[in-house]
Amino acid sequence: MKRNIVVFLIIIILFIVLTLVGFLIYYVQNGYSFGRPSSVSDEEEGEEPTEESMRAARGGDRSPRPLRHE
Numbered sequence: 001m002k003r004n005i006v007v008f009l010i011i012i013i014l015f016i017v018l019t020l021v022g023f024l025i026y027y028v029q030n031g032y033s034f035g036r037p038s039s040v041s042d043e044e045e046g047e048e049p050t051e052e053s054m055r056a057a058r059g060g061d062r063s064p065r066p067l068r069h070e
Helices: 002-029 051-058
Strands: none
């Protein structure tokens, strides 16, 4: 009977440790944003994005180029 209790306690402790490690990995990958308000962008609230800022956010000008016919 005591062996069953020990196995149960070991399983519960391992579950708690794995949960804490999972949360730690999650918060490390998301930039330690726990307890702080996250900023989505550097733009001020209510300001409309410009075409230039939208292009920069997309990684440059990715407009389709006309095909060259030979």
